[in-house]
Amino acid sequence: MYIKGNILNVITDEIYPGEIQIEKGRIISIKEVNKDFNDIIVPGFIDAHVHIESSMLTPSRFAEIALRHGTTSVVSDPHEIANVMGMDGIEYMIKDARSSPLHYYFTAPPCVPSTKYETNGATITSYDIETLFxxxxxxxxxxxxxxxxxxxxxxxxxxxxNVAKKYKKPIDGHAPLLTGKKLQKYILAGITTDHESVTKQEVEEKRRLGMKIMIREGSESKTLEEFIRSKGDFLVTDDLKAEDLINGHINVILRKAVDLGMDPFEALRMVTINPADYYNINAGFIGPGRNADLVFIDNLSEFNVKRVIINGNTIFKKQKLLYRANPYKLPSGMNVSFKSVDNFNLKANNPESKSATVNVIDMWDNKIVTGKTTAKLNIEKGNIIPSVFNDVLKISVVERYGGDTVFNAFIRGFGIKNGAVASSIAHDSHNIMVVGTDSKYMAEATNTVISNNGGISAISNKDKIDLSLPIAGLMSDKPAHVVAKQSQDINSFIHEMGCNLNNPISTLSFMALPVLPSLKITDKGLFDVENSTFIDVIIKED
Structure with a gap:
């Protein structure tokens, strides 16, 4: 088999008309030819860090869309489903991924649970890690x-x-705001990448110490514009919603990087040969012996994908995908009873008190980190009442793994004027998270999620809407365009409720992640991340 076009070399930064010989899925030879071509042939794009579950799609459904955008390989961390269902969940991801031509390179999640400060559904041990390798x-x-x-x-x-070292596998990092001696000890353990830097100074310090930097441009966290001058090694998505995936994947990140002034060859290296060499993927470069994973694009500014070849087989051409997905089923892993209104009442210590000063999570648009603030709220009939006028709402985490506990606190920044929003997507343990203006709405939204065996529910004083995610409470086996439409409808509904966040559900999902600063909520309490301690919701009562 022979493929012809303008061949792009990511090592020498040159483009030349050429012919690629392919046998048994690999590149055998390349030669320059004297002919004019319109399209540029580049190595298939690699997303070096992505959680497929965040798209709310199964691996096979994710692949249907990613392939259209020129992505031929993904390095996928399945710790979301691992937190829900352990090894059974990971093995589901492997099985479903194998039904797709997209190359899935899974990584073994060491932090399941992510911390001891929350309840999850499973534990991944060092023995399990060895099994995965x-x-x-x-x-x-x-x-x-x-x-x-x-x-x-x-x-x-x-x-x-040490198991990773035994099998000579790279070790990925996650170290927001970690600096100085602690950072050096972290690196000394063998950890060599990071995608969670908060400041440019962090990026520069980590690079100086030899870490490889992933510049993230996902649905919620977008750091490309901020860190583009600080340099990086990989361009990744991390978490990408279905509705964003439909509009583009690595190709749109390349487009944005070039728009911001990055050299297109440098940008391409960050999604081809750099991750390929780091993760020992036999792709990322058009050369003899490499997998014939090739993408035809129109130019180095738009990166519009014309054709996709994986292992020498054309998978996408003329805007048509040349195969059909067949996703597998999996139980939801939900083990939680229906909730009453009283479950969501936050009671004062002294029912005779008139007001309470409380700690409040301060959430920000397009950020997965939070701030910490306070508010003075009224007490009525012994319950502390949120202040819709000041955008201080109630937020609760409902444990979904059999313990049935509910922890209530307060949050600022979500913005809805009436109603509640509940979701079984709450990183990383994926208990049910609900935010609302009063307990009645919160109970109704939560019970809808439970009835659907996982998913998202939004309820206002006028209407209601929901999205079922029956696979581990995280994913749907429906096609991407169906899930994307439902997700967009829910976000639009939430915006109509008064929320001004760009991605309400995505932002909300990180409010329970106790490894990212500054104040988060879990089923066990209100957690001060920087001081690694739980703090009281109520500061004082008057």
């Missing part, structure tokens, strides 16, 4: 979020890291 040849150890365990030489965490 030995049996399934996983590409790397996933992001080590629990950096305190690394710094403190926790026995089980170090055992997981």
């Amino acid at each position: 030995r049996k399934y040849n996983f590409a790397a150890l996933s992001e080590v979020m629990d950096y305190e365990s690394v710094i403190n030489n926790d026995r089980e965490m170090m055992a997981k890291i």
